[in-house]
Amino acid sequence: MxxxxxxHWNRIYSRKSETELSWHQDDPAHSLDLAAQxxxxxxxxxIDIGGGTSRFTDDLLAQGLRxxxxxxxxxxxxxxxxxxxxxxxxxxxxxxxxITTWAPGRVYDxxxxxxxxxxxxxxxxxxxxxxxxxxALGTGGHAIIATFAPDGPETCSGLPVVRYAPEALAQTLGPxxxxxxxxxxxxxxxxxxxxxxxxxxxxxxx
Ligand SMILES: C[S@@+](CC[C@H](N)C(=O)[O-])C[C@H]1O[C@@H](n2cnc3c(N)ncnc32)[C@H](O)[C@@H]1O
Numbered sequence: 001m002x003x004x005x006x007x008h009w010n011r012i013y014s015r016k017s018e019t020e021l022s023w024h025q026d027d028p029a030h031s032l033d034l035a036a037q038x039x040x041x042x043x044x045x046x047i048d049i050g051g052g053t054s055r056f057t058d059d060l061l062a063q064g065l066r067x068x069x070x071x072x073x074x075x076x077x078x079x080x081x082x083x084x085x086x087x088x089x090x091x092x093x094x095x096x097x098x099i100t101t102w103a104p105g106r107v108y109d110x111x112x113x114x115x116x117x118x119x120x121x122x123x124x125x126x127x128x129x130x131x132x133x134x135x136a137l138g139t140g141g142h143a144i145i146a147t148f149a150p151d152g153p154e155t156c157s158g159l160p161v162v163r164y165a166p167e168a169l170a171q172t173l174g175p176x177x178x179x180x181x182x183x184x185x186x187x188x189x190x191x192x193x194x195x196x197x198x199x200x201x202x203x204x205x206x
Contacts, residue, residue: 005098009074012157018053018080022157022189023115028056030183031112031144034201035060037181038142042066044109047136049099050116052077053084061088071095071102100128104136111136111143115197117169118147118161130173137204143177145169149184149196166200176206 003011018024040046042064048056051070060068068091072078075096082089095102099116111133120126133143148156148163155161164172166182181201186194 006073008157008159009072010076013053013074013076013080018084020190021053022191022193022195023052023187024190025055025187028054028059028114030185030197030199031056031114031146032059034144034181034183034199035110035112035142037201038110038144038203040065040110040142045069046110046112047071047108049111049113051081051112053081054114056112056114057081057089057092058085061085061092066091069093069095069108071097071099073098099132100125102132104132106136107138107141108136109141111141111145113144114146114199115148115156117145118163119156119159121160121162126172133173134176134204139204139206141204142180143173143202143204144199145173145202146197146199149198152196164198166198169198169200170202173202176204177202178205 045067046060047069050072052072057068057070078094078096120129148161150163150165152163166179170179179200180203183199185197187197188194
């Protein structure tokens with residue numbers, strides 16, 4: 001039987017501890033830095049797309065944010081993160097969904113995605129993602145999108161990816177989004193390999 005995308009991610013999160021995952025970071029420094037550059041304040045709202053077991057949510061909670069949503073295809077990932085946060089995460093909204101079919105019911109001040117958009121290798125999936133992004137962000141809202149950079153790996157977790165330079169990502173997002181800042185990172189995986197990422201901060205202007 002063919003494994004679905006959901007099965008794929010649930011299998012990975014069920015078999016590996018969070019610190020064994022190649023994308024694990026102790027400190028999501030670039031995400032936090034760009035969120036600060038976007039002017040994120042404790043009264044604002046954030047959605048972490050494909051948040052997995054990332055520590056971004058822990059750090060946002062520590063900064064006093066209370067309107068945080070974590071969306072992921074993998075229920076196993078959401079369960080691990082919810083367990084780790086314990087009572088700290090009682091106000092977090094959890095959404096188990098595929099970003100390409102999810103229906104946003106509201107708008108957020110900040111959209112954060114580290115290493116999800118790059119898995120969308122067909123024009124139809126990218127268009128579906130951009131449609132959700134457009135619905136979930138009001139004019140003036142911000143998006144941080146991190147992907148493998150042009151010299152990064154061609155696959156992640158056995159799946160093909162599309163690699164982007166910040167300018168190419170800006171072109172893919174289109175004229176409604178202004179590239180405000182970007183960062184390059186040589187991410188050290190727990191196994192000791194290096195992977196090039198780019199982090200871009202966009203402001204929705206259209
Ligand atoms: C490489 S991991 C990154 C996790 C997290 N953002 C981080 O930085 O630690 C990719 C994540 O995206 C989720 N994912 C993959 N495809 C997805 C999709 N179509 N919709 C929602 N989540 C997806 C996976 O379950 C996984 O948690």
